[in-house]
Amino acid sequence: xxxxxxxxxxxxxxxxxxxxxxxxxxxxxxxxxxxxxxxxxxxxxxxxxxxxxxxxxxxxxxxxxxxxxxxxxxxxxxxxxxxxxxxxxxxxxxxxxxxxxxxxxxxxxxxxxxxxxxxxxxxxxxxxxxxxxxxxxxxxxxxxxxxxxxxxxxxxxxxxxxxxxxxxxxxxxxxxxxxxxxxxxxxxxxxxxxxxxxxxxxxxxxxxxxxxxxxxxxxxxxxxxxxxxxxxxxxxxxxxxxxxxxxxxxxxxxxxxxxxxxxxxxxxxxxxxxxxxxxxxxxxxxxxxxxxxxxxxxxxxxxxxxxxxxxxxxxxxxxxxxxxxxxxxxxxxxxxxxxxxxxxxxxxxxxxxxxxxxxxxxxxxxxxxxxxxxxxxxxxxxxxxxxxxxxxxxxxxxxxxxxxxxxxxxxxxxxxxxxxxxxxxxxxxxxxxxxxxxxxxxxxxxxxxxxxxxxxxxxxxxxxxxxxxxxxxxxxxxxxxxxxxxxxxxxxxxxxxxxxxxx
Amino acid sequence: xxxxxxxxxxxxxxxxxxxxxxxxxxxxxxxxxxxxxxxxxxxxxxxxxxxxxxxxxxxxxxxxxxxxxxxxxxxxxxxxxxxxxxxxxxxxxxxxxxxxxxxxxxxxxxxxxxxxxxxxxxxxxxxxxxxxxxxxxxxxxxxxxxxxxxxxxxxxxxxxxxxxxxxxxxxxxxxxxxxxxxxxxxxxxxxxxxxxxxxxxxxxxxxxxxxxxxxxxxxxxxxxxxxxxxxxxxxxxxxxxxxxxxxxxxxxxxxxxxxxxxxxxxxxxxxxxxxxxxxxxxxxxxxxxxxxxxxxxxxxxxxxxxxxxxxxxxxxxxxxxxxxxxxxxxxxxxxxxxxxxxxxxxxxxxxxxxxxxxxxxxxxxxxxxxxxxxxxxxxxxxxxxxxxxxxxxxxxxxxxxxxxxxxxxxxxxxxxxxxxxxxxxxxxxxxxxxxxxxxxxxxxxxxxxxxxxxxxxxxxxxxxxxxxxxxxxxxxxxxx
Numbered sequence: 001x002x003x004x005x006x007x008x009x010x011x012x013x014x015x016x017x018x019x020x021x022x023x024x025x026x027x028x029x030x031x032x033x034x035x036x037x038x039x040x041x042x043x044x045x046x047x048x049x050x051x052x053x054x055x056x057x058x059x060x061x062x063x064x065x066x067x068x069x070x071x072x073x074x075x076x077x078x079x080x081x082x083x084x085x086x087x088x089x090x091x092x093x094x095x096x097x098x099x100x101x102x103x104x105x106x107x108x109x110x111x112x113x114x115x116x117x118x119x120x121x122x123x124x125x126x127x128x129x130x131x132x133x134x135x136x137x138x139x140x141x142x143x144x145x146x147x148x149x150x151x152x153x154x155x156x157x158x159x160x161x162x163x164x165x166x167x168x169x170x171x172x173x174x175x176x177x178x179x180x181x182x183x184x185x186x187x188x189x190x191x192x193x194x195x196x197x198x199x200x201x202x203x204x205x206x207x208x209x210x211x212x213x214x215x216x217x218x219x220x221x222x223x224x225x226x227x228x229x230x231x232x233x234x235x236x237x238x239x240x241x242x243x244x245x246x247x248x249x250x251x252x253x254x255x256x257x258x259x260x261x262x263x264x265x266x267x268x269x270x271x272x273x274x275x276x277x278x279x280x281x282x283x284x285x286x287x288x289x290x291x292x293x294x295x296x297x298x299x300x301x302x303x304x305x306x307x308x309x310x311x312x313x314x315x316x317x318x319x320x321x322x323x324x325x326x327x328x329x330x331x332x333x334x335x336x337x338x339x340x341x342x343x344x345x346x347x348x349x350x351x352x353x354x355x356x357x358x359x360x361x362x363x364x365x366x367x368x369x370x371x372x373x374x375x376x377x378x379x380x381x382x383x384x385x386x387x388x389x390x391x392x393x394x395x396x397x398x399x400x401x402x403x404x405x406x407x408x409x410x411x412x413x414x415x416x417x418x419x420x421x422x423x424x425x426x427x428x429x430x431x432x433x434x435x436x437x438x439x440x441x442x443x444x445x446x447x448x449x450x451x452x453x454x455x456x457x458x459x460x461x462x463x464x465x466x467x468x469x470x471x472x473x474x475x476x477x478x479x480x481x482x483x484x485x486x487x488x489x490x491x492x493x494x495x496x497x498x499x500x501x502x503x
Numbered sequence: 504x505x506x507x508x509x510x511x512x513x514x515x516x517x518x519x520x521x522x523x524x525x526x527x528x529x530x531x532x533x534x535x536x537x538x539x540x541x542x543x544x545x546x547x548x549x550x551x552x553x554x555x556x557x558x559x560x561x562x563x564x565x566x567x568x569x570x571x572x573x574x575x576x577x578x579x580x581x582x583x584x585x586x587x588x589x590x591x592x593x594x595x596x597x598x599x600x601x602x603x604x605x606x607x608x609x610x611x612x613x614x615x616x617x618x619x620x621x622x623x624x625x626x627x628x629x630x631x632x633x634x635x636x637x638x639x640x641x642x643x644x645x646x647x648x649x650x651x652x653x654x655x656x657x658x659x660x661x662x663x664x665x666x667x668x669x670x671x672x673x674x675x676x677x678x679x680x681x682x683x684x685x686x687x688x689x690x691x692x693x694x695x696x697x698x699x700x701x702x703x704x705x706x707x708x709x710x711x712x713x714x715x716x717x718x719x720x721x722x723x724x725x726x727x728x729x730x731x732x733x734x735x736x737x738x739x740x741x742x743x744x745x746x747x748x749x750x751x752x753x754x755x756x757x758x759x760x761x762x763x764x765x766x767x768x769x770x771x772x773x774x775x776x777x778x779x780x781x782x783x784x785x786x787x788x789x790x791x792x793x794x795x796x797x798x799x800x801x802x803x804x805x806x807x808x809x810x811x812x813x814x815x816x817x818x819x820x821x822x823x824x825x826x827x828x829x830x831x832x833x834x835x836x837x838x839x840x841x842x843x844x845x846x847x848x849x850x851x852x853x854x855x856x857x858x859x860x861x862x863x864x865x866x867x868x869x870x871x872x873x874x875x876x877x878x879x880x881x882x883x884x885x886x887x888x889x890x891x892x893x894x895x896x897x898x899x900x901x902x903x904x905x906x907x908x909x910x911x912x913x914x915x916x917x918x919x920x921x922x923x924x925x926x927x928x929x930x931x932x933x934x935x936x937x938x939x940x941x942x943x944x945x946x947x948x949x950x951x952x953x954x955x956x957x958x959x960x961x962x963x964x965x966x967x968x969x970x971x972x973x974x975x976x977x978x979x980x981x982x983x
Contacts, residue, residue, distance in 0.1 A: 070971040072978050139887040153934045161934050172922055176915045183900045
């Protein structure tokens with residue numbers, strides 16, 4: 001047992017770092033960079049320490065901290081992690097280092113503010129995954145909008161102001177109904193403490209209303225069709241680091257919300273409306289796949305492919321009801337949830353890597369048009385190798401992390417209904433289609449312009465960042481067992497919990 | 504028979520009366536270039552007043568002068584906040600006043616008398632004290648708005664404020680006379696007791712409507728909001744800051760005393776009136792604010808929408824409802840001081856920094872002030888982790904507990920609309936390049952202003968952690 005508040009340290013250490021980096025000022029960009037790197041590395045080290053402190057066997061919520069916050073409304077500063085949260089926290093801390101390193105010389109203007117925003121995001125995102133109090137969760141969930149708003153708006157592309165306002169107002173619109181839902185839950189249950197809410201018997205009608213109030217927030221954040229339109233805009237305009245954080249971590253906040261709120265608090269409404277989520281997920285997988293196919297802009301293509309991949313996550317989560325409650329196939333149900341979480345983690349690595357790759361290319365030619373590139377294999381062979389690896393992971397090639405999650409979700413949905421599996425598996429074809437075609441156009445062939453033919457090879461820093469991503473993608477693909485083992489008992493507990501009806 | 508005990512209960516008010524007169528006298532005997540002395544004396548007077556309010560606060564509610572004056576915890580919280588807001592105004596106003604040759608002693612004594620009015624008002628135990636406090640607060644405030652005699656806009660604003668304020672207090676007085684007619688007493692507790700037994704219930708309800716109108720004027724709630732934008736725009740910026748913070752606090756006290764202490768049994772009648780005013784204020788305030796190019800006018804409409812949030816709390820006539828409204832008003836007052844404080848810090852001689860576009864590229868010219876303004880804007884928009892979020896959660900919660908889910912939903916829908924204009928200010932400061940012709944920022948700002956503004960701004964973040972403590976005080980003030 002640890003005696004020091006490890007989770008609080010994980011949340012507030014990067015925020016402290018942000019203050020120090022801001023104090024370093026605009027005049028000392030070197031100091032700002034090294035400070036932020038130091039803080040992200042220390043945070044990652046602490047998150048690994050937390051990983052080793054976590055006992056997989058018993059599962060449940062460990063390393064809990066509870067302090068009074070607003071006793072008048074029974075809300076507290078309550079933190080705790082289970083296997084799923086631990087995995088996501090380590091992912092967040094890991095990606096944050098790479099984002100800071102990735103922005104090293106790329107960001108030249110107001111470095112201290114950029115780095116501070118990244119550090120704050122790091123801390124707040126970890127906070128989202130630790131929160132065990134509904135209001136505290138909401139606080140972190142909303143607060144991440146502020147640094148992201150600055151990141152896109154201040155360091156983004158030409159339409160950055162439009163994109164960032166759309167991003168902020170869109171997600172705020174979603175989450176404000178969720179706040180009303182939370183307050184209604186408080187009105188009924190008299191507390192914001194999640195463990196109490198998980199066991200509180202809401203009636204079917206209440207569950208249905210609450211389900212939709214939560215759904216708006218999480219669907220926007222995930223994003224699910226049809227409320228996904230902010231994502232391509234935000235991605236295209238965001239700076240590379242912003243895109244990476246957005247795709248790798250922030251999208252997971254929405255699906256994590258489903259795991260923490262919709263599934264356990266509203267099991268009956270979730271079962272009742274599972275078909276809706278499954279249909280929306282399948283639409284995301286197939287339709288958005290086609291949309292990705294026709295994008296002339298690389299970032300847009302990867303952004304749409306993210307939406308399609310998140311479709312797998314929501315599919316895996318909601319297929320559980322069919323398996324657990326109708327077919328009583330607990331093992332398959334667990335596989336579905338586990339597949340969803342593995343997909344979340346894997347997509348974090350893969351999409352982060354892809355956006356980093358695009359950033360590397362953008363730094364050289366200052367365009368994201370696919371047609372402006374070609375023949376990377378000859379011009380930048382090392383870089384091309386990374387590109388192909390991450391593209392393969394994106395299509396779900398066995399041996400890469402992308403395969404594990406998708407396979408688990410498809411397998412469990414096949415047990416539930418072969419038709420669903422058929423549609424879901426279609427993504428393997430369409431995903432291969434848009435990714436391979438992208439590779440064909442930019443990696444093979446010949447460079448369209450002289451400038452594209454004379455791009456310098458990646459430097460050591462870029463190589464290290466991409467290498468770190470590559471190691472993670474391959475490690476997870478070849479040996480996913482540690483990750484599965486980490487969350488085994490937490491997933492089992494979740495599935496057992498949502499098998500019991502509340503009405 | 505006046506006893507010494509009565510006087511002791513009234514000590515902070517008596518002290519402030521004497522002090523305000525002394526400051527007025529003191530100022531006569533010093534030269535213009537010694538005016539800083541008046542400034543510091545004014546601040547010390549206010550600090551001592553805070554000390555007297557807190558130190559002399561009895562654990563239980565006590566009354567003086569046969570129930571005319573009530574000293575309870577609600578009054579304590581309101582008085583302390585009003586005094587703090589006034590100190591903030593004094594400190595932040597000094598460079599502004601100096602630049603415009605308005606650095607005169609009257610500013611201090613008028614403010615003190617006005618604050619004294621608020622202190623009487625929130626402690627009122629009878630309709631007479633209440634009205635007296637209201638007038639004592641308003642008359643110096645009218646004069647303060649007209650402080651800059653040279654400015655036509657200022658004079659216009661003062662006249663508008665005066666005429667509409669007189670109308671409002673006339674309506675309030677008329678309502679009071681009807682209540683008196685129906686119940687035969689001016690004492691709020693006795694009014695409460697005789698509501699059920701009065702032979703003229705309709706007269707009472709008729710009076711109630713006028714009281715609610717008067718309260719609506721005081722808050723600046725729609726449809727009684729017309730004076731607010733003009734006064735904000737025309738008043739000297741420090742006075743606009745005062746008008747944005749202090750009367751709202753006073754109005755919470757006014758509403759509680761009149762509606763709950765006096766006419767609590769009629770809650771079934773007035774809570775719907777407040778709910779409708781809340782919905783209208785939220786709608787009109789937020790939508791019209793989008794169209795404003797003048798920052799002070801924008802803040803005026805934003806104030807209107809925030810008064811809608813305060814009404815959300817008041818419309819739930821339970822201790823929790825009042826506590827959340829009180830919490831909201833305190834939080835709102837201290838958010839406004841930051842927003843106006845940044846404007847005051849940036850204003851120079853001949854440059855008011857009133858337009859939103861004047862803030863263009865502020866992050867590049869002065870990152871610290873831009874940060875403070877961004878904190879104020881996010882807090883006003885109710886984004887966590889800022890104080891405004893806690894306040895918003897509490898009033899929304901009390902609306903839902905009061906069975907007005909529809910009102911909570913109206914509130915959040917319009918707060919999405921409201922988000923846009925707060926974000927626009929942040930956008931202008933951070934994402935736009937400064938104009939070539941923009942007024943350069945003077946090398947140094949008044950250090951007192953800078954420090955106090957920083958404490959105030961960072962406090963908006965820190966207070967999210969201490970919301971529990973403040974809310975517990977607010978709850979205790981209403982016996983929850």
